[in-house]
Amino acid sequence: MSKTEVALVRTQEQPSEQQIEAAVRKAVELAGGLAGIAARGKTVIIKPNLVAPKPPESGATTSPIICRVVADMVREGGGRPIIAESSFVGLDTEEAIRMAGYDRLRAEGYEVVNLKQKGTELVTVPVPHGVALKEVSLPRLVVEADAIVSVPKMKTHDQAGVTLSIKNMKGVLPDAWKRKFHHTYGVFQSTADLLTVVKPSFAVVDGIVAMQGLGPAFGEALEMNLIVAGRDVVAVDAVTSAVMGFDLHECGCIREAAQRSLGVGDLSEIEVVGDTIGNVQHRFKRSEEAITEAIPFPPGLNIVVGDKTCSGCRNQILSTLFDLKEANLLEKTAGWTVVCGKAESLPEVSRDRLLLVGNCLARFRKEACFVQGCPPNSRDVIRGFGLTQSIGMVDVDAIENEESRRT
Numbered sequence: 001m002s003k004t005e006v007a008l009v010r011t012q013e014q015p016s017e018q019q020i021e022a023a024v025r026k027a028v029e030l031a032g033g034l035a036g037i038a039a040r041g042k043t044v045i046i047k048p049n050l051v052a053p054k055p056p057e058s059g060a061t062t063s064p065i066i067c068r069v070v071a072d073m074v075r076e077g078g079g080r081p082i083i084a085e086s087s088f089v090g091l092d093t094e095e096a097i098r099m100a101g102y103d104r105l106r107a108e109g110y111e112v113v114n115l116k117q118k119g120t121e122l123v124t125v126p127v128p129h130g131v132a133l134k135e136v137s138l139p140r141l142v143v144e145a146d147a148i149v150s151v152p153k154m155k156t157h158d159q160a161g162v163t164l165s166i167k168n169m170k171g172v173l174p175d176a177w178k179r180k181f182h183h184t185y186g187v188f189q190s191t192a193d194l195l196t197v198v199k200p201s202f203a204v205v206d207g208i209v210a211m212q213g214l215g216p217a218f219g220e221a222l223e224m225n226l227i228v229a230g231r232d233v234v235a236v237d238a239v240t241s242a243v244m245g246f247d248l249h250e251c252g253c254i255r256e257a258a259q260r261s262l263g264v265g266d267l268s269e270i271e272v273v274g275d276t277i278g279n280v281q282h283r284f285k286r287s288e289e290a291i292t293e294a295i296p297f298p299p300g301l302n303i304v305v306g307d308k309t310c311s312g313c314r315n316q317i318l319s320t321l322f323d324l325k326e327a328n329l330l331e332k333t334a335g336w337t338v339v340c341g342k343a344e345s346l347p348e349v350s351r352d353r354l355l356l357v358g359n360c361l362a363r364f365r366k367e368a369c370f371v372q373g374c375p376p377n378s379r380d381v382i383r384g385f386g387l388t389q390s391i392g393m394v395d396v397d398a399i400e401n402e403e404s405r406r407t
Ligand code: SF4
Pocket: 089, 179, 183, 309, 310, 311, 312, 313, 314, 340, 341, 342, 357, 358, 359, 360, 361, 373, 374, 375, 376
């Protein structure tokens, strides 16, 4: 029996748009092409990763060049490409579309759909082979598409090890279901369940500028100059994570999908065409390695993250700490314990330096300083620390004035 093929194509450093286009076309063709996927009259959803309003050069979001080339290939096959995305819980997808340069594609006549926009029709679909899910709510546009091409960014992820073409599919969910995946069902099993109902027929990974460390949004950009492509999304993710220096046991979403035979996760059963893993491999810094470098925690600052916390609160806390660090105010968090996500009880620490972040902890609201929101905004988290002014774009003077008034 022939092996599943995954294509690895390297570009030169800092490739031009034409060089990226050539690499995408070569990788797609090496991996078997879009025949049967992009056929006449078929609607093909192209799903980038626009997790947050950040440019592709940050390493956080898929380059519009890559989605444009995939869309062109779909059109060349006679299909109708639709680029569709819904960003992080609580974030504005329209802003993410603009920041990542997809508004240019719109201006050129490509369909770019914000799946969070008002009026997006949702349908509840059964998940007959679900382990965690029995049903899930999805945009009708995605459910009724003839095919899906996942076009993720090559990134580390603070919970899942990496986020690639499988994890990328969580971005088609409405926010309420994104939260449920984390705090009710568990992200590895529910993401594998999702794959059983909206399985991409092809994946093209943007590894031109990747992200290591504090992925999926706050990591460090890393030039890899790579495109990875294939028809088996599990195999594509297994090869890409190996390129990033990860073992499958570190990557919960890929491992779960492979264990359930939703694709091939065993590298010995995959034929890598184009370049080789060994030639392009680079060990990515893990999220947990980066966190202590990026945010020098002052003495006594502890972040307690429940097992089922979704990315919303975790990333809001990290984002707030980054802002405070930039404003040289990080030491104001010394001695605080910050809790987020579902919790059965509170840690045994002094209540006057205990900060509860997010509505998941609302039942404890009378027991410590509680910051409401799902997720809360940065200004309110900062207020929770006793800093009463906005630091959205780091309003340092206001904060320091406030501090000096109090001392
Ligand atoms: S409160 Fe925070 S952890 Fe809980 S569901 Fe909302 S964003 Fe997620």
